[in-house]
Amino acid sequence: MPWPSSIAIGTGALTIDTDFSISTSGAGASDPRVRIAVERVFPRLARQTAIPVVKHIEKNGAGATLSIVVESKDHRAPQQLGDDETYSLQISNGHARLSADKPLGAVRGVETFLQLVQQNAATSTAPSSTPGFSAAAITIHDQPRFAWRGLSLDVSRHFLGVEEIKRTLDGMSAVKLNVLHWHLSDDQGFRVQSKRFQRLTEYGSDGLYYTQAQIRDVIGYARERGIRIVPEFDMPGHAASWLPGYPRLGVGPGPYEIARGYGILAHLIDPTKESTYRFLDTFIGEMAKLFPDQYFHIGGDEVDPKEWNNSPRIQAFMRKHHFADAKALQAYFNQRIEKIVSKHHKRMVGWDEILYPDLPKSAIIQSWRGQKSLWEAARQGHQVILSAGYYLDLMFPASYHYAIDPMKIPPPAPNAREEGESEQAQPPPGSPADLTPDQQKLILGGEAAMWVELADPENLDSRLWPRLAAIAERFWSPESMTDTVFMYQRLTATNRWLEWLGLTQRSNLELMRQRLAGTAPYAPLDIFDSLLEPVKGYSRHAEKYSNSTPLNHLVDATPPESEAARIFRERVQTYLSAPKDQRDSRVLRYALTIWAGAAVAVRPTFTNESLLTADKPLIDAVDTLCRVGRDALTNLDSGKTAAPDWKQTSLTAIDPYVQHRVGDFLIQIAPAIQQLVQAVPGGQVQ
């Protein structure tokens, strides 16, 4: 994962043992990215297999286990949009060959090779082999579908340290993403040191920011992994953290403070003062040097015009320039900024609110509001990137994100039960078929987006992974890859593989639940939690949250998607398809027994005054669902008609959990339990 563009299964396998070696050849093999990627193979293989492979690299060696050929040099720095990522990988009995025209292709191919190393991959074809690790014979030719495959990562609402960023880059590289869009400033914090304007971080970061040396370190780390870094400095809205240090950028007299709570803040940058543009010219000039990428993101989203509208001075400016409304004023601001960005040899990127007739065509539009503005921008001649439908913080399942395609009409957002997530439920957006082939080419790809109001270094990985891998496949793999069942099979395996990179999606949530369990055993809480999901959308973003609220409740320690509940639902479908199989029933009953037992075991922890107390209603909910589910299975297995009242009583009992959230949670086995009850013969239902 992501699935390659062409794949052919062979016979035999390549066994991994302590003699594993790599040879490199070709003019491009001396590229540092190739050299470092090759060196990484050894410790990563050792971690995946526990086989003590030691570094053994030959130049032009004939007998190496894996030979890597990189035809051409490519000294372009920084990495450019559209740099060639093509590679071929051929694994046969005893040997593997990775070839690429350019260094970047080799970086991608190495990840594919590592992912193919599995326990016993050889067994089916080589029954005499001893248990161990191997890569099954295969021939792959691979290249990406889209050139821009990114993750937009907010580090303002909660600061994420260099360690978290590097870990995320490791994971991104493993699934062949190639852009980290670093959302470096917002109302809650300004996260980059400016040497020209030191008060930005001094007054706007609580001391939590990256030094320029750290930025350069991360950029180098990303380059080694074939990832571009696009910085974003959001303006003129989401800019409250600029103002405490430089109140003159604001509309009012100040003093200003950085935001602690969440939501759209009223404070805007003043677009009418020439001093604003002088400041931004200097600032963007400094940042344009710090960040080598060709693209520079200026945000531009969610401008609440209240402050502008209430300012007589700004209103006078607008009248003078014949600006009809705040949108026109923002368009003026964007054009001024675009000139500055261009002057510093960068291309401007902005969220789709910046789309306005006069916007220079060189500006790139990133749509977070839907396919409609994506395609509209392409129609107007802008290059575009899609983020709508890829918001990881909304806690939607991987299957939903996987179904979103920049070239297709999006599916409706999954039923979020009482959520009313308006951003995700749009009017029909038109059709990409309306675009000319040239306009279609302007669709560069997409970006997942992770906003971190409710994520921090501790649970970040669980919010990114594994769902980000499904999105990465959407951006890399052929459009025809749409089988959700197949995707989930591979996603499970990919998630496990990613953990060898040191990602913490499993281990940190376990520690968090261990914290919650206090002195009680943690295993029952883990089992209990395994069938829960956090509520979807933004309904948790109530006023009670600020960035000093500890994220240490159960919902913070619960993965966005319950694998156990998904498997349970699938099994119920299999069971309900006639003829009913008692083996399915046994498995379902075993799961319900375990969950019910866990509910009994954790009840005291939820009942005593603790961080779990607020989630106490979950206990009765799970208890009821498991009881009703087991009764339904008993009825179905016996084939008899249920007692007269049973069905109605049962449906009524579980209805709240089918229809509604339980506190901060959804219990995603509830609909399947309802189906089981409904399938029982007999019983009047009102």
Place this chain on the structure above:
Amino acid sequence: MPWPSSIAIGTGALTIDTDFSISTSGAGASDPRVRIAVERVFPRLARQTAIPVVKHIEKNGAGATLSIVVESKDHRAPQQLGDDETYSLQISNGHARLSADKPLGAVRGVETFLQLVQQNAATSTAPSSTPGFSAAAITIHDQPRFAWRGLSLDVSRHFLGVEEIKRTLDGMSAVKLNVLHWHLSDDQGFRVQSKRFQRLTEYGSDGLYYTQAQIRDVIGYARERGIRIVPEFDMPGHAASWLPGYPRLGVGPGPYEIARGYGILAHLIDPTKESTYRFLDTFIGEMAKLFPDQYFHIGGDEVDPKEWNNSPRIQAFMRKHHFADAKALQAYFNQRIEKIVSKHHKRMVGWDEILYPDLPKSAIIQSWRGQKSLWEAARQGHQVILSAGYYLDLMFPASYHYAIDPMKIPPPAPNAREEGESEQAQPPPGSPADLTPDQQKLILGGEAAMWVELADPENLDSRLWPRLAAIAERFWSPESMTDTVFMYQRLTATNRWLEWLGLTQRSNLELMRQRLAGTAPYAPLDIFDSLLEPVKGYSRHAEKYSNSTPLNHLVDATPPESEAARIFRERVQTYLSAPKDQRDSRVLRYALTIWAGAAVAVRPTFTNESLLTADKPLIDAVDTLCRVGRDALTNLDSGKTAAPDWKQTSLTAIDPYVQHRVGDFLIQIAPAIQQLVQAVPGGQVQ
């Protein structure tokens, strides 16, 4: 844990919130160890609680949450044996005060404070408090029982990187251990760079060694945590890794190779050549400068005299000097080495084989062979350290190690079923009561020992923790602390607390089992594994192991002690104590149901050709034990007499698992199941 020497519970609690702050005062507060310990409190509190506490340190501040007073400076570097570690900690409503006379006391007290921060510690006394974290009111006066509280850690059989060493130092400091005895050379590898003798690592380490810069870094890291580093260079045996680079040190002509397999190797250093002593003088001189500690360990254990006895040259030397046997020759060697060590201003430490009448009294004896030699050495006037009974690699339970006391006759080793662990089952060792008070004072303390033939960076933590915490309590806490049940309660909590330091005893074993599960779900394998224990003693050290054998089988991923099995056994005792409680029966039955279900779920993974195949007999064993256990509970709950054959048949079915290991494992619920069966009324047993 370790339990303090004096403790008084108060009322109220200190709540931890984002305003948490520390003030420091006193002449000793400027000591770097205090400053760094204070800085560490903030990130560690944040990790334990997820409350975003930020660094807030005042000098002599009155209103701080935790005020730390360190009366006196203590600039002695390095840390000396016996440096004052005394501290007092007083926690009351809203405030904590830590006071110590010396910096080291403050380092210890900070760990106690952090360990006391628990979820809801306040609830019982302050019901109106909101759920969160607090430290309950308490008054502690604390100081260690023994001055030498160590861990001897082998890094030769498997190399452990700086990262593992630092992680281990973190854990050691948390449980107030104060000596890392670093076993830096053995037959399988020489692990320290020597600038005078570069071929030691060049030919003797496979490239796996610490540079001198890394050594200095680790020593500094340890000093910050109040830990001394005592290096060991084992000689004249366990010295094969010296010889490939410097064959002239050996008895034969060479060439030599480092050992790959395990066991006692025949290659010894030649004690008859003057060149040997010139070499060692230079080498020890260099190392004495690198390692600042006052003590220097020269090993001296397990000398197989074959090579000396077979050498006519050495035999002639022995006759000339009237040495009766190889022991006398080793004593001569030790005396020569002792002179060299003393010349370089160090005190020599050696394993108990070096004890010999002429040995200078300044030499310290570390007994790995039992209390007998410990007390004998004290009687002869040597300072002594106990390691017998503290060998963590033997996989014994915490309760066994906890029962070992340097001042007491040791208990027999736990039933290791077919193990015959002779080192652990000694003849009566005499009694410490025979020692004069002055001789008793020579007993400095003890060291746990971890040999890493079957451990590597991946599973190291699981072999050290949590059992090492129980040993640490033995060394620190009053002799009267002997309640095993109370120890296990606290050990469980301490183990969880230690994981906040980043120790991997839980997470890495999970990853290892995830690797074994391959594409199958890993949860059933985790549950299945939870009732297993690796065999005890050295019976796994068969010839099949070498240091290139991957440690990736299930036994490598199984903790030394099964908490689930221990709790099950305890519950069976409760249940069997009349009157029988059906609630106990339900809990026991639930556990057996879950394990039996897990056995069903994992069977395919064990049956297919995989790394688990060799452990397939476990499936039937667990299946049988769970079935028989549930039958027994059914019989006991009903109160009826069992069917005539049932008891004999059941006992016969489970007998192999009660009496014998199953492959590399013990199933430690088997004896409890046997008790349940025997408790069923009726049934003839042959």
